Amino acid sequence: MEPATRQLIYVSRDPSAELNTRFLQRGWHVEVVGSAREVRRAVRAGMAAGGLLDLSSEFQPHEIAAFESCLTIPNVGWVAATTPGQLQDAALRRLVRDYCFDYVTVPYSGDRIVDSVGHAYGMISLGEPASNDGSTGAEGEMVGSCDAMLALFRSIRKVAMTDAPVFISGESGTGKELTAVAIHERSARRNAPFVPINCGAIPPHLLQSELFGYERGAFTGANQRKIGRVEAANGGTLFLDEIGDLPLESQASLLRFLQERKVERLGGHGSIDVDVRIISATHVDMTAAMIEGRFRSDLYHRLCVLQIDEPPLRARGKDIELLARHMLERFKKDASRRLRGFAPDAIAALHNYGWPGNVRELINRVRRAIVMSEGRAITARDLELAEYVEIVPVSLAQAREAAERQAIELALLRHRGRLGDAAHELGISRVTLYRLLCSHGMRHMEGEPLATPHGELPVSVPHL
Template sequence: MRTRRETRDLIVVSMAGTGPAGDLDGLLQQGWRLWRAESASDILRLLKTQPRTCFAALLELRGADPRKTGSPPRVDHLMPVLTIARIGWVAGVTQKQLEQPWVRRLIHHYCHDYVTLPCASSLLGVVLGHAHGMAALSPDDGQEHAGSLDGDDMIGESPAMRTMQQMLQKAAMTEAPVYIAGETGTGKELAALAIHRRSARRERPFVVINCGAIPQSLMQSELFGYERGAFTGASQRKLGRIEMAHTGTLFLDEIGDLPMDSQASLLRFLQQGSIERLGGHEEIRIDVRILSATHVDLGAAVADGRFREDLYHRLRVIELRQPPLRERGGDIDLIAAHALSRHAAEATRRIRGFSSCARQAMQRYAWPGNVRELVNRVRQAVVMADGPCITARDLRLDGEDIDAPETLDAARCQGERAAIERALQRNGHRMAATARDLGVSRVTLYRLMARHGLRDDEAAVGAGRS
């Protein structure tokens, strides 16, 4: 019985304006669905019409001869799509073109593989199939189970986060004040937003005020607003944050930094359910859900006399604890992949993912800055990485700040990279000689260099001497 052949999607882009029709006839028989594109705009439009589809893409370089134009063909116009994770790029080149440094750099930075054209459709199908499979395993493709990709939801599947999610759901079903404890950078505002979005007030305002970022002299007016003429410079009425949140949710972030006089005014509002604007005499009824959070120990602040005990108990009807990143295990990989997908467009080259060294380093690191630190490190690595994979060095996690025992995988990774670097130096960055020295093929050497994020500037120049 003949099994039904799976349909896979292939984008064909020709840099010289002519397509490799002869090479693609066999692919149609193999079950490929072909899409032709001439620009990044064409590809972006295709991606919008096929939002759940992964693609292989053949970048046809035959005929793109710099000797005819005086300079290598530019791929700048393709940059927006060369780094999209759900497209696996394969370069189609001639044997002669492989001697040109710009071709080597293009393949190394953006392509899963290359083929020398013309070639048998069976071989072309295998290479394109591998690129398609790698695109299907991209970070973008694996995020549905982890959380929203819009940056406004919490990501995590660890036991600590599952417990937190269950507690958030229960808290959302009530109107009781919720206090969220947790270290700086753990995502307390995201937790508050998740409560609001799951509550009956989800269609109403969600108003945030950072009590630690507003000068003490302005806190009262920010919370309660003021009437025209209440003080010098008050030329018109201004609504306070509490009034702006009417019928919705008010999130008081860093509540531990609220001044004592403002604590008394906030307590009065919680008891009476009404406010008076500064300079006014009208009592205004307010219907609002109160959420609060801080990184400080409020219990200790109460004991030290820095926070009112009666306000503490008013705010802490339901207490949730946002777990630090170091307690969340595999969530580190999920959050890193999410951060990479969000900021991949900022890279100057295609970033395929994280090396094994980077993953080991992220798991060993203590993350004192929690999720915020992880996202910032990934974003910087996306911009600064030299290779197609983010390494521990790119994340600045290869120093002495990682004091956990080194695993065998990490040691093997570091030793392999060091051996390649030494062999390159011994052989003057000549690829053929370096590959012979290491006992591998040139193709394997290229892939190892890509895996470890090794720069190929000198290698590309030296390749002409190999």
């Protein structure tokens, strides 16, 4: 089925407003980009798109050369726009011949070009989405086409348009950092720094100076001034990773910074205005952390204005295979032989396994399998998942339990952790949902009040 909106990547230095409107009228979502880097950022792995490469807009030869790597991205169907005589240039001629479905020469008719890009898109859509070979290899490329991931991509695009703090929650290895980078790269701050700080990895006594910096002589050993991470992110995005592990004393200073938007270096005399966008992430259950007094709720509410939930890999259905193939393509040069793909038993195991380590674990297993594999295709054994080849739920009770768990997980994901709404959708009471969460080991029994709103996370990113 064709998606309601088709994406057009319009590469031009001098985009035509008229053409843009014509594409919009014909149901395209147009993204105008001006460099190879922006093309890579605009492409969504595994999703077909049309591409219009406007060679008539006077790109420099080095820019054209850089575009070549983008033209090999497998899920974009390209059409070039050229000026008369431009294709006398051998390099351009080769580029158009090797990578484009069609080309038009100025002056061209708008309808002709929209039709042409439509055909290129159609041809590309015939391809196997899983065969997206990731040859862009770009860091920060997010693979996914299941409903949960498409909702995540929409949320990323929406939150990127604002400056409000974003809070990303999700299990370990689900892609929280990748999401934070994607938000930054799509935001108006993309050309300013993205500064990550792992709040859990820095010893508490150093955290303060890491965050806010110090002046020379502030303490013994402070031989020169150090700019803190908050100040280093000025104009850009500060990514507070593992925020759930931030010690209480640093929480107070961070809260003060969020209120005043000024930093004072240790041993300094004045304060400095800082303009940063805050994105934070954690795999910690923040509701529990607040109840247990490990995290200040006033800070949490300042950080969590917009919330994004990263879906666990086991809830991504076909995407598990898509990701595995993507990683195989990306890393297969590490293999001593030519690998053809995954054997059927490997595919079964990929789906039966629970992926506690999520995407990171999948990458590690595929990479190890690439090196260890002795055949032409990767087997379940190469993935060290031989025991998951059998369909796992052996009894009806186990099958029911697995289905129940998945339904709960998806409902919570859809309602972004709001127990009341998820319970309503599942047709059970909140108390029953809570009991089920505990029995499935998805939440701790102790201490969480049911009658107060604390069990529900604030949410303000509406899904489309």
